[in-house]
Amino acid sequence: MRDEAELIAAATGGDPEAFDELVRIKREQVVRAAYQVTGELEDARDVAQRVFLRLWKILERYDPARRFDTWLYRITVNAAIDHIRSRGPRGVMQPLPDDPSLVRDPDEEPVPEAERAMDLSQLQQAFMRLAEGLAPKQRAVFVLKEIEGLETAEVARILEVRESTVRNHLLQARRALRSAFEREYPSLIPKRRS
Numbered sequence: 556m557r558d559e560a561e562l563i564a565a566a567t568g569g570d571p572e573a574f575d576e577l578v579r580i581k582r583e584q585v586v587r588a589a590y591q592v593t594g595e596l597e598d599a600r601d602v603a604q605r606v607f608l609r610l611w612k613i614l615e616r617y618d619p620a621r622r623f624d625t626w627l628y629r630i631t632v633n634a635a636i637d638h639i640r641s642r643g644p645r646g647v648m649q650p651l652p653d654d655p656s657l658v659r660d661p662d663e664e665p666v667p668e669a670e671r672a673m674d675l676s677q678l679q680q681a682f683m684r685l686a687e688g689l690a691p692k693q694r695a696v697f698v699l700k701e702i703e704g705l706e707t708a709e710v711a712r713i714l715e716v717r718e719s720t721v722r723n724h725l726l727q728a729r730r731a732l733r734s735a736f737e738r739e740y741p742s743l744i745p746k747r748r749s
Contacts, residue, residue, distance in 0.1 A: 557573070557576070559577075559580065559623070560619075561573075562574075562576050562577045562580070563577065563614075563617065563619070563623055564619070566614055567614050567615055567617060574611060574614070578607050581627060582603065582607075584624070584627070585602075585603045585606050585607070585627065585631050586599050586600060586603045587599075588628060588631045588632065588635070588698065588699075588703065589602035589603055589606070589631055589634070589635045589638075591698035591702050591703070592631075592632060592635035592636065592639065592691070592694055592695055592698055593635050593638055593639060594683045594686065594687055598635075598638055598642070599635070601638065602631065602634045602635050602638050603631075605634050605638075606627075606630050606631050606634050609630060609634070610627070610630060622709075625709055625712050625713055628699065628703075628705075628709075628713045629712070629713040629714070629715070632695045632698075632699065632713060632714065635695070636691040636692070636695060639691050640691065681736065681739075681740050682732070685732055685735040685736065685739065686732065688731065688735060689728050689731055689732070690724075692714065692716075692724055693724045693725075693727055693728040693731070694728065695714060695724075696710060696714065696721050696724035696725050696728060697724075697725060697728040697729070697732070699713060699714075700721070700725055701725075707721050707722060
């Protein structure tokens with residue numbers, strides 16, 4: 556099996572088998588990033604398909620002196636933002652269950668792992684619902700920085716903006732999300748210790 560650099564080089568040279576292997580390696584990463592921006596799995600799959608079609612067409616433009624993943628994130632995030640803009644406003648992505656007993660009080664005793672996983676799932680659903688209110692660039696910055704764990708400089712390269720713009724979008728996204736969580740899901744906000 557060839558390593559990633561060899562696959563990229565071979566795919567750039569027009570080797571369809573190398574490109575297929577590269578797609579298999581990168582598919583989950585692309586779908587995950589697209590999902591975090593679009594909020595819908597089917598949309599994320601559509602975006603990923605368009606990303607790989609585009610990648611096949613423009614792969615010869617890739618500069619091997621730069622990180623491939625940064626370039627791929629840029630293509631993915633831009634495609635996901637374009638997708639959000641093209642679909643126009645839509646309703647709530649994934650509403651939380653109406654049963655208030657499903658939301659745990661943070662002052663209760665520690666919870667078993669299964670319940671903790673359920674709390675994480677609820678938090679993710681709440682985030683996906685509230686993140687739809689963010690501007691596409693704010694959402695993209697938040698996802699890349701806070702969820703994907705990328706450095707500010709790399710997010711700036713992906714989105715082709717200055718690092719200060721990344722920090723500004725991140726600050727605005729955090730404020731908007733915190734305010735929305737406090738308003739709509741106060742039980743999911745950890746209580747501050749005095």
